[in-house]
Amino acid sequence: MRGAKILITGPAGQIAFPLAEHLAHDNEVWGIARFANPEDRARVEAVGVTTRAVDLASGDFADVPDDFDYVLHLATFQGPGEDHDHALRVNAEGTGLVLAHCRSARAALVMSTASVYRPHDDPHHAFAETDPLGDARSPHAPTYSISKIAEEAVARTCARLFDLPVVIARMNASYGPNGGLPAYHLDWILAGQPVVTRWDPCPYSPIHQDDINTQAAALLGAASVPTTVVNWGGDDVVSPQEWCGYFGALTGRTPEVVVTEMPGTHRGSILSAERRRAITGPCAVGWREGMRRLVAERYPDGFDASAPMAGQAGTLLSAYTRDDADVEAPAGDGTTPTR
Structure with missing residues (x-):
């Protein structure tokens, strides 16, 4: 994609920031969020993105142009508590x-x-886009799943109301x-x-950030009225036990993987990749290559220089280790709360 005017919501997020940086090389990219942390806004602007401070839920877009070629809506709310209204x-x-x-x-x-998928008893079930x-349940965010289902319904309605081609992409365990999720497991180890x-x-379909960056344009090309729905995961099926074992081999640290059964949660999060591959082709980054690069790029100064856990890694660890934990590992969309 070149020469397009693109709006990205939540551009400081885990997935959105690298994607915005990637797209800004050849396009005019704008990013909107609350930007409660000025450092986040400065970081986004430093990679060539034009920013505006906007509370998405307010509906006040007075400072935001309306002539974008493409919209990438990645901002989301993931928070504790039972405030479904918010x-x-x-x-x-x-x-x-x-x-x-x-x-x-x-x-x-x-x-x-x-x-958004209804949990299945078979951990090796590959969820298709037509599944119920x-x-x-989601960690630290009991309202997440139901509000994302509602989001999909709104997006589908908007596509038909405005004759706006839309693609809904259901993200799995993204990492980079x-x-x-794999990065936070590495932090814990x-x-x-x-x-x-x-x-x-508890297998997943992890997808590396590089594949996300390169597949975004093809997915936009598949947008339609009525809406196209597609799983967005990788081609490999991998469990946390497997990738943590690989992290151990790469770092020389012995991971301690603790299984805490949580009734009502997904026993597995494998996504059928058939529809996505028909749109984007196969992923370019295999899981071992991706995890190896993750270790090298997340800890370029070595493992003894590890900083105390903060942000999402710390939040998830707290959610898992509290006594009343009834939570589920995220499906990996990794988008941060609207700032």
């Missing part, structure tokens, strides 16, 4: 407000999550040097903390 206002209503403002775009990608949806997983096995 989660729906941000994730569902906010999506509608963004798409209404950008109704003249050529296409929009709305990032959803594999957490259900309110799955900027974060993601190097900090000497146990890696808690909810089942054994």
Whole structure:
């Protein structure tokens, strides 16, 4: 994609920031979020993205142009507590407000999550886009799954109301040097903390950030009216036990993987890649190559220089280790709360 005017929501997020940086090389990229942390905004602007401070749920886009060619809606709310009203206002209503403002775009990608699927008893079940949806539990964010299901419904409606081609992409376990579930597990291992997983096995379809960056344009090209829905995961099926074992071999640290069964959660999060491969072709980064690069790029100064855990890694660890934990590992969309 070259020469396009692109809007990205939540551009400081785990997935969105590297994607914005990638797209800004050859396009005019704008990013909107609350930007409660000025350092986040400065970081985004430093890679060539024009920013505006916007509360997506407010519907006030007075400072935001409406002539974008493409919209990548990655911002989301993932927070503790049972405030479903707030989660729906941000994730569902906010999506509608963004798409209404950008109704003249050529296409929009709305990032959803594999957490929208109804949990299946078979850990090796590969979820297809036509599988039943259900309110799955998420760590530190009990309202996440249901509000993302609502987001999808709003996005589908907007596509038809505004004749706006939309693709809904259900993200799995994304990862790269900027974060993601495998990255947080690596942080835990190097900090000497146990890696808690909810089942054994508990397989995922992890996807590297580089593949996300290169596949985004093809997915936008598949946007349609009515909406196209597609799983966005990798081609390999890997469990936390496997990738943590590989991290141990790469770092010389022995991972402690603790299985804490959590009834009602996903026993596995494998996504069928058939529809996505038909759109994007195969992934370029295999899981071992991706995890090896993750270790090298996230810890370029060596493992003894590990900083104390913060941000999402610390939040997830706290969610897993509290006594009343009834949570599930994220499906990996990794988008950060709207700032």
